[in-house]
Amino acid sequence: MPKVSLKKPSPSLDMTPMVDLAFLLVTFFMLTASFREAEPVVIDPPGSHSDKLLPENYILVSIDASGRPFFGISNAQAKAKTLERMLQKYNVQLTEKQKREFMKLSVFGVDIKELPRYLDMTDAERQKYKTAGVPNDSLNPQLKEWILYAAQEANAVYLEAKEAAKRKRQDFKMEKPRYAIKADQKTKYISVKKVIDTFTDIKIYRFNLITSYEGGSKKE
Amino acid sequence: MDIRKAKKRGKKPSARIDMTPMVDLAFLLLTFFVLTSTFSKPKTMEINYPAKPEPTENVKPPEVKNGLTLILTKDRIFYYKGEFILPNDPKGRPATQLEETDFSINGLHKLLVDLNKSAIEEIKVLEEKAKRKEIQDTTFKRLVMEAKGKKEALTVLIKTDDQATYKNFIDVVDELNLAMVGKYVTVDMMPQEYELLKQKLGNQ
Numbered sequence: 001m002p003k004v005s006l007k008k009p010s011p012s013l014d015m016t017p018m019v020d021l022a023f024l025l026v027t028f029f030m031l032t033a034s035f036r037e038a039e040p041v042v043i044d045p046p047g048s049h050s051d052k053l054l055p056e057n058y059i060l061v062s063i064d065a066s067g068r069p070f071f072g073i074s075n076a077q078a079k080a081k082t083l084e085r086m087l088q089k090y091n092v093q094l095t096e097k098q099k100r101e102f103m104k105l106s107v108f109g110v111d112i113k114e115l116p117r118y119l120d121m122t123d124a125e126r127q128k129y130k131t132a133g134v135p136n137d138s139l140n141p142q143l144k145e146w147i148l149y150a151a152q153e154a155n156a157v158y159l160e161a162k163e164a165a166k167r168k169r170q171d172f173k174m175e176k177p178r179y180a181i182k183a184d185q186k187t188k189y190i191s192v193k194k195v196i197d198t199f200t201d202i203k204i205y206r207f208n209l210i211t212s213y214e215g216g217s218k219k220e
Numbered sequence: 221m222d223i224r225k226a227k228k229r230g231k232k233p234s235a236r237i238d239m240t241p242m243v244d245l246a247f248l249l250l251t252f253f254v255l256t257s258t259f260s261k262p263k264t265m266e267i268n269y270p271a272k273p274e275p276t277e278n279v280k281p282p283e284v285k286n287g288l289t290l291i292l293t294k295d296r297i298f299y300y301k302g303e304f305i306l307p308n309d310p311k312g313r314p315a316t317q318l319e320e321t322d323f324s325i326n327g328l329h330k331l332l333v334d335l336n337k338s339a340i341e342e343i344k345v346l347e348e349k350a351k352r353k354e355i356q357d358t359t360f361k362r363l364v365m366e367a368k369g370k371k372e373a374l375t376v377l378i379k380t381d382d383q384a385t386y387k388n389f390i391d392v393v394d395e396l397n398l399a400m401v402g403k404y405v406t407v408d409m410m411p412q413e414y415e416l417l418k419q420k421l422g423n424q
Contacts (some may be wrong), residue, residue, distance in 0.1 A: 019243050022246040022247055026249045033253050046390040049397070160354070166303055183386040185387035186385055188382065189384040193380070200271065208268070209265045209266075210264050211390055212261070
């Protein structure tokens, strides 16, 4: 009798457990994946041993390796309001479609006068588009204005949410807006300092410098 | 009987579906998500910058007992201890000379740990106490802050020239955090220091 069973080995492998596992992993990665947001430039931050996470609510200035500043706000409500104020100040008109497009950008680095044209581009065109970053000099202090308005609006949104939560007697979870600076390893420190000086000019002194985790144990 | 018959009949036609395309697809998706997902959220380092003094204000610099000045240039790091002394000092002290160190464990890290010994030892004792639950978490944090802020604890000034990169700066701040240095600040370089740095760089 054992001979019979030897004669008939199963010709096809049972793949069910493997497939189960594969789909389990697919589902896991699909649900946990948070996609890297498209950025106009690649910024490779230096490593550190700090293990603090980036706060949820932040105003970000990214500085690429050649020192161009880019600007972004995480809170959508504050972002929309900041945009309105900047458009009003510089007398620039945007269509609804362009505004929607703006909301999708994580960071941008163009002069506000170029903004309508920049927003009409496709992602691929934007990648190729040569910008000089958000203008940041005493004659054209757009970066300072963006930061100032964003700080005011983000704080207003924060306080409003706090009040609303108080009225409804709900738990209040929103974080206070923080100021994050992200720069490339190769960025010259003076370009970073210029941005920091822009912040200190409007009395913001505390920053979160974005780094990547180097790992490893603490040096002894 | 009936059920048995039905079962036997059902077995005969090939019950297996060819799963190969499905598995192919599953693995393709798996590979895609593994490669695109970003696991680590970016980490941050909190840092405070000094407020700009008002031009009308005449702020006296605080007295520093245990001071160190780090001067950064491209991938190199110089330092001197204590205050800056010009040549021909009226009190006859020797003029400040820059010394060079590096970013290795035996360089900057050792230098900082040696200078900040008193604070590090104090914090170690506190950590032990916290581990044995002798002091509460909030008390522990406050005491650590106090230990870092003591007069004997190291105070570091970071100065950079126009060649220093952001990576150099972050490396230094990281080392300061690891060496439990609580008092550090970035300031502009004095012209005399810049002269010394140029000499150093020119010599090599």
